[in-house]
Amino acid sequence: QSALTQPASVSGSPGQSITISCTGTSSDVGAYNYVSWYQQHPDKAPKLLIYEVSDRPSGVSNRFSGSKSGNTASLTISGLQAEDEADYYCSSYTTTSTLFFGGGTKLTVL
Amino acid sequence: EVQLVESGGGLVQPGGSLRLSCAASGFGFSSYWMHWVRQAPGKGLVWLSRINSDGIRTTYADSVKGRFTISRDNAKNTLYLQMNSLRTEDTAVYYCARDLTSVTSPLHFYAMDVWGQGTTVTVSS
Numbered sequence: 509q510s511a512l513t514q515p516a517s518v519s520g521s522p523g524q525s526i527t528i529s530c531t532g533t534s535s536d537v538g539a540y541n542y543v544s545w546y547q548q549h550p551d552k553a554p555k556l557l558i559y560e561v562s563d564r565p566s567g568v569s570n571r572f573s574g575s576k577s578g579n580t581a582s583l584t585i586s587g588l589q590a591e592d593e594a595d596y597y598c599s600s601y602t603t604t605s606t607l608f609f610g611g612g613t614k615l616t617v618l
Numbered sequence: 619e620v621q622l623v624e625s626g627g628g629l630v631q632p633g634g635s636l637r638l639s640c641a642a643s644g645f646g647f648s649s650y651w652m653h654w655v656r657q658a659p660g661k662g663l664v665w666l667s668r669i670n671s672d673g674i675r676t677t678y679a680d681s682v683k684g685r686f687t688i689s690r691d692n693a694k695n696t697l698y699l700q701m702n703s704l705r706t707e708d709t710a711v712y713y714c715a716r717d718l719t720s721v722t723s724p725l726h727f728y729a730m731d732v733w734g735q736g737t738t739v740t741v742s743s
Contacts (some may be wrong), residue, residue, distance in 0.1 A: 511662070544729040546663070553713060553736060554655075559729035565718075594681060597663050601728040605677050607653075612662040 512610035530598030542601035554602035620644040627737030639716030640697040648692035651717035656710040
């Protein structure tokens with residue numbers, strides 16, 4: 509098994525919406541609804557944005573939303589803001605009771 | 619304040635050992651599952667290991683199975699990662715993280731809502 513597949517980079521202008529995909533297999537993303545998304549600013553610890561595909565922890569902006577179809581999960585950020593510029597990672601529970609992270613996506617706010 | 623503080627990182631030679639600690643405060647440590655995650659310089663996050671609340675059940679990534687051991691001391695509110703047979707490719711920042719899963723709910727989440735600041739491990743001769 510290998511890391512989940514994410515685009516290396518995405519970009520958008522302030523106010524726009526962007527979507528980051530996370531493609532796995534029927535042994536991870538497709539098998540369970542245990543998909544999470546994390547935001548990481550440079551030299552900072554990751555921050556949980558989404559868990560169980562689409563749930564937000566308290567305190568996370570509703571501009572962040574998650575979904576899943578088959579073996580692919582997605583994170584959508586609406587109303588892009590400068591402070592959204594960061595790296596984003598998906599993760600999924602797997603059929604072997606392990607977890608995988610995606611390779612990460614660098615979001616640039618133009 | 620809910621907090622995790624890692625320690626124990628440093629420079630070690632290939633083949634050597636190191637034990638990382640993660641001190642928890644501000645929450646009921648003994649109730650929560652915990653994880654170790656690492657990040658090599660300029661690279662992405664890699665999940666390493668998970669331990670349930672009472673320390674009975676552990677799971678490891680294939681890359682560290684047989685070399686790393688996760689454990690916890692709930693009386694000391696501390697999580698550990700014993701790392702043996704270290705390789706240069708183990709060089710990374712190591713994070714401990716709390717899972718949303720706790721004994722207060724029958725639900726599992728496999729998501730990490732509290733993270734430490736990380737401790738740096740460098741494996742080099």
